[in-house]
Amino acid sequence: MKLKTALMLTSGAVMAASMAHAEGHMANSMTLVSWGGAYQASQVNAYSAPYQAMHDGLEVVWDESSAEAVARLRAMNEAGNITWDLVDVVAADAMRLCDEGLAMEIDHDEMLAPAPDGTPASEDFGDLIVSDCFIPQIVYSTTFGYRTDVEAWGGNTPDDICDVFDLETFPGMRSLERRPIGNMEWALMCSGVAMEDVYDVLETEEGIAQAFAMLDSIADSTIWWSAGADTPQLLADGEVVFGSTYNGRLFSLIEEQGQPVAMMWDAQVFDLDGWIIPEGLPEDRLARVLDFVRYATDTQRLADQALYISYGPARASSAPLVGQHATLGIDMAPHMPTDPANSARTFLFNYEWWADYRDDMDARFQAWLSQ
Structure with missing residues (x-):
C-alpha cells in the first residue's frame, strides 16, 4: 500500500511538472535508444519526426544500443550519470530494469493518452x-527466413521449426x-519436448544439457549474429540459407528489397x-520525455508505425x-505476426522466466559458444 501511495504521489508530481510546462521548462534535446535498422526508421517516421515538426529547435539523438540496455544502464547508475532519456527494450529486460530500480515506475492512465473513445x-x-x-509499443516475433533458390534442397520447402536442425534435407549454413x-x-522442442513443457524442462540441468546437445548438432553450420541486420544481410548475400531474426527485418528484406527469401512462421x-524511462532524470529532461x-504511444502513432514495418501495435484501439504500407501500397495486416494465418503455432515467450534466469543463462550460453 505504501509503495502504491508513493507511486501515485510521484506520478502526480511528475504529471504536474509535465502539464504545467511552457516549452522553456522542458529540455531541448532527447537521447532515444533503440535497435537501429528498419525498426528504428519506423519509429523516426511515426513518432520522432512528426514530434520534432511540432517543436521547433528540438534535437533528437538516436543511440542504437538497446541490445546492451541492461548493462549500460547499470553502469550509468553506478557512475551517477544517466545520459539516456528513453530506452526501447524487450519486455524481459524492462522487468529486470524495473526490479533493479533502474527504470521509473509508470502510472499508465495518468501518463499516457486514453484511446479515442476514452478507454484508459x-x-x-x-x-x-x-x-x-513498461510502456508497450509493439508485438513482434523472432522467426526464420530462408532462401527460396537453394538447389540442394531438391524442391523441398521448410515449414517446421525442426527443419532448422535437419541438415540432411536442408543442407547449408544457418x-x-x-x-x-x-x-x-x-x-x-526439436529434441522431443512438448511446447507447453519447455520452461519446466529448461529449469533442470538435464534440460539445459539436452538443449545444448541439440544446438551442438548444427553448431558447425551456424553463424552467430548480434545485430538484427545481420541475418537479412547474410541471407541476401547467400552466406546462409536459413536464419533467425525479427519478422519486421524479414518483411523489409522480402517485400521492400525483393530478395529470394521467404518467411517460416512455425x-x-x-x-x-x-x-522504459531511466530512473533519476533531471526535471527538465523528464518533462520532455513524458511529453514525447x-x-x-497514442492510438494513432502506434497505428502509424505499422505503416512502415510489420509489427503489431500494442494498443487494441x-x-x-x-492500413497499407506507406510506400509499397500493400495491406500490412497479413504480414503481422498476429495474423491468424501466421500464428497457427506460435511459441509464447515467458517474460517472467527469462527475467529470473537471464543472467545465468547468458553466462552459460556464452561459455558454450566459446568451447
Whole structure:
C-alpha cells in the first residue's frame, strides 16, 4: 500500500511538472535508444519526426544500443550519470530494469493518452503491460527466413521449426542469435519436448544439457549474429540459407528489397517491445520525455508505425487503423505476426522466466559458444 501511495504521489508530481510546462521548462534535446535498422526508421517516421515538426529547435539523438540496455544502464547508475532519456527494450529486460530500480515506475492512465473513445490506457494496452515500468509499443516475433533458390534442397520447402536442425534435407549454413532466448526453446522442442513443457524442462540441468546437445548438432553450420541486420544481410548475400531474426527485418528484406527469401512462421517466438524511462532524470529532461512518450504511444502513432514495418501495435484501439504500407501500397495486416494465418503455432515467450534466469543463462550460453 505504501509503495502504491508513493507511486501515485510521484506520478502526480511528475504529471504536474509535465502539464504545467511552457516549452522553456522542458529540455531541448532527447537521447532515444533503440535497435537501429528498419525498426528504428519506423519509429523516426511515426513518432520522432512528426514530434520534432511540432517543436521547433528540438534535437533528437538516436543511440542504437538497446541490445546492451541492461548493462549500460547499470553502469550509468553506478557512475551517477544517466545520459539516456528513453530506452526501447524487450519486455524481459524492462522487468529486470524495473526490479533493479533502474527504470521509473509508470502510472499508465495518468501518463499516457486514453484511446479515442476514452478507454484508459491501461485497458487499451491490457495484458501487454507486463511491468510497472513498461510502456508497450509493439508485438513482434523472432522467426526464420530462408532462401527460396537453394538447389540442394531438391524442391523441398521448410515449414517446421525442426527443419532448422535437419541438415540432411536442408543442407547449408544457418544464422542464429548469439543469445540463449529462442535458441534454447527451439532446441528443446526439436529434441522431443512438448511446447507447453519447455520452461519446466529448461529449469533442470538435464534440460539445459539436452538443449545444448541439440544446438551442438548444427553448431558447425551456424553463424552467430548480434545485430538484427545481420541475418537479412547474410541471407541476401547467400552466406546462409536459413536464419533467425525479427519478422519486421524479414518483411523489409522480402517485400521492400525483393530478395529470394521467404518467411517460416512455425514456432515463431512472440515478444513485446516498448519504452522504459531511466530512473533519476533531471526535471527538465523528464518533462520532455513524458511529453514525447504521451504523444508517441497514442492510438494513432502506434497505428502509424505499422505503416512502415510489420509489427503489431500494442494498443487494441490501434489495430483497426492499420492500413497499407506507406510506400509499397500493400495491406500490412497479413504480414503481422498476429495474423491468424501466421500464428497457427506460435511459441509464447515467458517474460517472467527469462527475467529470473537471464543472467545465468547468458553466462552459460556464452561459455558454450566459446568451447
